[in-house]
Amino acid sequence: MALTREQLIDTAVDVLSRFGLADLSMRRLARELDVQVGALYWHVKSKQELLVDVAAKLLGSVPRPATPVPAMAPLAIASLLQQLRTALITVPDSAEVIQLAQSMRPDALAPLGWLLEFLQLAGIPREQALFARHLLLNHLLGSIAAHQESQALAGTPEAEGNTAELGLEAFEYGVRVILQGLSLEHAAVGA
Amino acid sequence: MALTREQLIDTAVDVLSRFGLADLSMRRLARELDVQVGALYWHVKSKQELLVDVAAKLLGSVPRPATPVPAMAPLAIASLLQQLRTALITVPDSAEVIQLAQSMRPDALAPLGWLLEFLQLAGIPREQALFARHLLLNHLLGSIAAHQESQALAGTPEAEGNTAELGLEAFEYGVRVILQGLSLEHAAVGA
DNA sequence: ACCTGAACACCGTTCAAGT
DNA sequence: ACCTGAACACCGTTCAAGT
Numbered sequence: 001m002a003l004t005r006e007q008l009i010d011t012a013v014d015v016l017s018r019f020g021l022a023d024l025s026m027r028r029l030a031r032e033l034d035v036q037v038g039a040l041y042w043h044v045k046s047k048q049e050l051l052v053d054v055a056a057k058l059l060g061s062v063p064r065p066a067t068p069v070p071a072m073a074p075l076a077i078a079s080l081l082q083q084l085r086t087a088l089i090t091v092p093d094s095a096e097v098i099q100l101a102q103s104m105r106p107d108a109l110a111p112l113g114w115l116l117e118f119l120q121l122a123g124i125p126r127e128q129a130l131f132a133r134h135l136l137l138n139h140l141l142g143s144i145a146a147h148q149e150s151q152a153l154a155g156t157p158e159a160e161g162n163t164a165e166l167g168l169e170a171f172e173y174g175v176r177v178i179l180q181g182l183s184l185e186h187a188a189v190g191a
Numbered sequence: 192m193a194l195t196r197e198q199l200i201d202t203a204v205d206v207l208s209r210f211g212l213a214d215l216s217m218r219r220l221a222r223e224l225d226v227q228v229g230a231l232y233w234h235v236k237s238k239q240e241l242l243v244d245v246a247a248k249l250l251g252s253v254p255r256p257a258t259p260v261p262a263m264a265p266l267a268i269a270s271l272l273q274q275l276r277t278a279l280i281t282v283p284d285s286a287e288v289i290q291l292a293q294s295m296r297p298d299a300l301a302p303l304g305w306l307l308e309f310l311q312l313a314g315i316p317r318e319q320a321l322f323a324r325h326l327l328l329n330h331l332l333g334s335i336a337a338h339q340e341s342q343a344l345a346g347t348p349e350a351e352g353n354t355a356e357l358g359l360e361a362f363e364y365g366v367r368v369i370l371q372g373l374s375l376e377h378a379a380v381g382a
Numbered sequence: 383a384c385c386t387g388a389a390c391a392c393c394g395t396t397c398a399a400g401t
Numbered sequence: 402a403c404c405t406g407a408a409c410a411c412c413g414t415t416c417a418a419g420t
Contacts, residue, residue, distance in 0.1 A: 099336075103336075103337075103340050128364065130361075131360075131361045131364045131365060132368070134333060134334065134337060134361065134365070135330060135365045135368060135369070137333075138329040138330055138332075138333030138334075139326060139329055139330075141329075142325060142328075142329030142333070143325065143329075145290075145294075146294075146325060149294050169322075170322045170325065173319065173322045173376075174322060174325070174326045176372070176376065177323070177326060177369060177372035177373055177375075177376055178326075178368060178369065178372055179372070180371070180372040180375045180376065181367070181368035181369055181370070181371040181372025181373075181375070182368055182372075184368075184371045184372070184375065185364075185367065185368055185371065
């Protein structure tokens, strides 16, 4: 049966999850799917386009939180960020893939749209909500990348629980700091 | 006269500044320096090692601010971040290069050491100062990358001052939010 | 419509051998 | 000490030709 775009994306997600971005080449994908490299380009315009779909699939399992009342918006934001983190933290180089997708097609990642929505709901004007989202996103992706690096360098898994919790702690600290800073900058949030 | 490591680094900075990271290959460098590719590997262990030195050179022009009294630490931090931004904003893909250097050799970039120092001076305990620095760094590099992307997509330089100021505004907004959030999280800062 | 075969124009790294 | 020549094992993308 003929190769499908879905199959191509699924295989890409699989190779990424198991071996990382360095091993995710078009040639590797072709080998994995038992076709010639050229065949892939009938289903997909370029590797970058494929990676956008990979990013969307990585975030596909994140459910949309219920729309909060304004006073609860910061909580909804924090929990959405947590969910995004858990969806990405086990996939090597996922931060890089999301960043690329976000820069290529800013509307391709639905959960990031919700994030903007909740920030505005919290009383932040649109333009500044865009800045604020950038801030939160840079922190999310940055802390995921840092955590994965530190694990990669760890080598022998001595005290692995230790570094894993440290990564989570750093993430939550940053979210707290940013949300507090935002509520100071925009009076509308507090209760 | 023989090729030197300095020459190699300088040429790399030059190619990066003019053409970006995609064009910064060992083979391109060799062509530029009129040697064979192999020659480069006598002066440098790997491309990654070279990029660490490139990153250090990019930040080499940033002067160390005078050590502030604790109450002035946030100001010193904000001005150091500004200087880092101006050093990097004109160099394509500089954020990526800094991030790589920072992950390969966390002590190679002196100004980032100063940043940690000032955060502790502001009354933030060491461990959390490390998180806070990450937060500021992710914002700095993220906003530089975003600004350069938006310029790349702009194509025709219509209303170029507009987007340039928008990038600066987003950057300053983020720094403000983070510093305010930090001062809320750590009581020691206010005057 | 979907894929093969083969090419084009590249990569980073290594290393015997030269000077 | 410093560099060349040549190889090894890869890349992403294109495209005539096949089925």
